[in-house]
Amino acid sequence: MADEYDLRNLLQRSFTAAEARGLGVDLRQLRLEDVRQTSRGIYEPSDGRSLDLNQRLETHLRLQPDAWGSHRTAAHLHGLWLPPWVDEHALIHLSKPTHLPRVRRPGVVGHRVKIMPGEVDVFAGLRLSSPARTWLDLAQELTPAALIAVGDQLIRRPRPAFEGRSAPYATKGQLLDMLRAHKKVKGVGRCRDALADMRVGSDSVPETLLRLSLMAHGFPEPELQIRLDPRDPYSPSADQGYRGVRIALQYEGKHHNSPEQMLKDDWRDAQYGRQGWATIRVVAADLSDDFARPRRELRALMIERRAA
Numbered sequence: 001m002a003d004e005y006d007l008r009n010l011l012q013r014s015f016t017a018a019e020a021r022g023l024g025v026d027l028r029q030l031r032l033e034d035v036r037q038t039s040r041g042i043y044e045p046s047d048g049r050s051l052d053l054n055q056r057l058e059t060h061l062r063l064q065p066d067a068w069g070s071h072r073t074a075a076h077l078h079g080l081w082l083p084p085w086v087d088e089h090a091l092i093h094l095s096k097p098t099h100l101p102r103v104r105r106p107g108v109v110g111h112r113v114k115i116m117p118g119e120v121d122v123f124a125g126l127r128l129s130s131p132a133r134t135w136l137d138l139a140q141e142l143t144p145a146a147l148i149a150v151g152d153q154l155i156r157r158p159r160p161a162f163e164g165r166s167a168p169y170a171t172k173g174q175l176l177d178m179l180r181a182h183k184k185v186k187g188v189g190r191c192r193d194a195l196a197d198m199r200v201g202s203d204s205v206p207e208t209l210l211r212l213s214l215m216a217h218g219f220p221e222p223e224l225q226i227r228l229d230p231r232d233p234y235s236p237s238a239d240q241g242y243r244g245v246r247i248a249l250q251y252e253g254k255h256h257n258s259p260e261q262m263l264k265d266d267w268r269d270a271q272y273g274r275q276g277w278a279t280i281r282v283v284a285a286d287l288s289d290d291f292a293r294p295r296r297e298l299r300a301l302m303i304e305r306r307a308a
Helices: 004-010 017-022 053-063 071-078 131-137 144-155 172-181 188-197 205-216 259-274 284-289 292-307
Strands: 035-039 042-045 092-097 108-113 120-123 126-129 223-227 237-242 247-252 278-283
Touching: 042 053, 053 071, 053 092, 053 126, 071 092, 071 126, 071 131, 126 131, 131 144, 131 172, 131 188, 144 172, 144 188, 144 205, 172 188, 205 237, 205 247, 205 284, 205 292, 247 259, 247 292, 259 278, 278 284, 278 292, 284 292
Parallel strands: 092 108, 247 278
Antiparallel strands: 035 042, 120 126, 223 237, 237 247
């Protein structure tokens, strides 16, 4: 029989039948415990506790050492944005090289893929497809706008103080090289189209969607990350806008609701106002109708300023 302490720890997470046997737990004993079998040889607590995706993936990878987390699973664990219709993780996505059979077991979506050096690595202790390769893997599931939005996340310049990294996940050149190496992969054409419309400077998915909405409704492509004084690296900046007519658009997510951030935003907009700029503040609610209000305000401002 298993030591009570070891058994209690085992029942706090997802585990394999082999692990249970290694602790001396008889599989008949497992049936008396509050566990459920989620896949062949894999168990987890059945008390309604929601296990982290990384815990579930780790257990599957112990049974499949030649596989790695990919597609939706990898995107979520890398922290990449996914649209609601893709951001569902009841099933684990596992990939294997094309010369090996795909994983076939309950709770898993198995894939066989052509893989190149550098496209699979260990992230936080788990074998995952790289962020760039994950973008290619998801090409068939994402809409063109969503594919561009995920791509903008890959090429944006991170902020080391907040993200713990100083380099982007990939450059446009690196993504193009990857697509050239996978000419026959499904979705590669969609990725090429998205790559043409991806831009460095969109610091969030809503900023990307705002840019795409403006262009889809006939506005010129906005400049991104516009510094009020281009010569001053500490000058306040606008998320996007039009320097020629001095109109700035600022997307304000949830963190802009704090009193401290609101003061900073007011100071920033005042600096632009002193230089003759008009500022349009865009909020999360504007996403629901494709930014109709900001577009109306922008169109009116453009007509007014071009006339002047």
